Amino acid sequence: MRVGVASRRRAFTLVELLVVIGVIAVLIGILLPALSRARAQANRVACLSNIRQLYAGILLYCNDNGGWFPTCAYAADGTADAQLNDDWIWWEANRNLDDSAIATYLGAGGDKLKRLLRCPADAVEGRKAFPGILPGQGPYLYSYGMNDAIARNGIGPQIGRTKLTQWRSPSIKILLTEPLYLYFPTWDYADPLARRHGIGISHNTGAVMAIQASTVFMDGHAEGMDDDTAINFIQTQPDAQ
Numbered sequence: 450m451r452v453g454v455a456s457r458r459r460a461f462t463l464v465e466l467l468v469v470i471g472v473i474a475v476l477i478g479i480l481l482p483a484l485s486r487a488r489a490q491a492n493r494v495a496c497l498s499n500i501r502q503l504y505a506g507i508l509l510y511c512n513d514n515g516g517w518f519p520t521c522a523y524a525a526d527g528t529a530d531a532q533l534n535d536d537w538i539w540w541e542a543n544r545n546l547d548d549s550a551i552a553t554y555l556g557a558g559g560d561k562l563k564r565l566l567r568c569p570a571d572a573v574e575g576r577k578a579f580p581g582i583l584p585g586q587g588p589y590l591y592s593y594g595m596n597d598a599i600a601r602n603g604i605g606p607q608i609g610r611t612k613l614t615q616w617r618s619p620s621i622k623i624l625l626t627e628p629l630y631l632y633f634p635t636w637d638y639a640d641p642l643a644r645r646h647g648i649g650i651s652h653n654t655g656a657v658m659a660i661q662a663s664t665v666f667m668d669g670h671a672e673g674m675d676d677d678t679a680i681n682f683i684q685t686q687p688d689a690q
Contacts, residue, residue, distance in 0.1 A: 492570040493646050496663040497671050499565050500593060500625055504665040506551035507537060507624065508613075516612040519550040520602035521595040521635045524582040533602045537595055538566065538634050542587035566591035568627060568663065570645040579632040592643075593663075594628040594636035598685040615687040619667035623684050626664040626674060638684040641676050653677050 510519050514535075522536035523529075532544065539549040547558040557565055567573065567590075576588040600610040616622050627643035628636040642662035651658040661673030683689045 489570070489646070492568065493661060493663070493673065496568040496570065496592075496627070496646070497673075499568065500663045500665045501669070501671045502555060502565060503551070503593060503625055504669055504671070506554040508669070509554035510537075510551050511613045516614050518600040518611060518613065519595075520600045520610065521597045521633075523597070523602055523633050523635055524579055524586050524589075526582050529604060530602050531604045535600075536602055538591070540589055540591060540634055541585070543585040563591075566593065568592040568643075568645065571627075571643070576631070589631050589633055591634060592627055592631070593625050594631065594634050595625055596623050596684060597635040597637050598687075599624070611687055613667065616667050617688055618690040620670065621683070622667045622687075623674075623679060624665050624667050626679065627659075627662040629659065638682060639680060642674060642679055646673065649675065651675075651677055 507519060511517065517535075519537035520533050520535045522533075522538055522540060524541070525532045532539075532541065535550050537550050539546055539552075546552070546562060549562075552558060552562060555562065555565065571592040573590045573592075576590060578586060578588045598609065598611075603609070613619075623636070626636050627645070629641040629643050631643075642659035642664075644657075644659045644662075646659070646661035646663070648657050649660040650656070658676035660675045662675070662679070663671065664674035664679065665671040
């Protein structure tokens with residue numbers, strides 16, 4: 450009799466079980482958003498680190514090539530753009546990524562180089578090749594784009610290729626950023642930025658826009674950028690201040 454009574458006293462009632470389950474659910478509800486925010490912050494930090502290292506590789510390339518920037522690496526289309534040795538990244542499926550113009554300056558190759566070229570928050574699965582480009586190149590599977598006003602990989606003369614010293618006010622001129630539409634490793638001043646680090650509302654248009662897109666400027670500093678700041682014609686003008 451005493452053993453049976455003691456056993457019943459040690460057992461949880463249904464109400465107690467429901468209370469415990471409820472407390473666990475509340476704790477999970479509190480912790481999950483905090484973990485999500487911590488993960489997002491870690492991704493932003495890693496992404497900014499990536500883009501700073503890419504800047505260092507481009508700067509070293511400029512130093513070894515008379516101040517000229519590497520070219521921006523649009524896909525070869527047979528009419529306007531072609532694959533050039535000076536493309537900053539040899540991203541195409543028919544070229545070796547490790548032979549990219551800045552790869553030797555980064556001291557990275559293989560998977561290490563691929564990780565450097567991808568934001569941890571970026572999902573590259575399912576990307577399609579841009580229609581109309583020459584076959585064999587495939588889709589662009591990385592996260593960053595060079596300002597195409599710096600050095601276009603045009604057929605014939607180096608159309609628009611510039612030197613680092615030509616760009617005045619380098620602290621406000623974008624070198625690399627995270628474009629929203631990633632068909633090529635390029636960014637145009639009118640293109641919106643990637644939204645993987647957060648979204649907000651544009652003060653200029655009232656539309657949804659990117660915030661905190663990782664961006665490195667021509668003076669080497671990196672910061673999160675929004676569309677209101679980045680989408681500016683000044684980004685195409687070396688002499689503008």
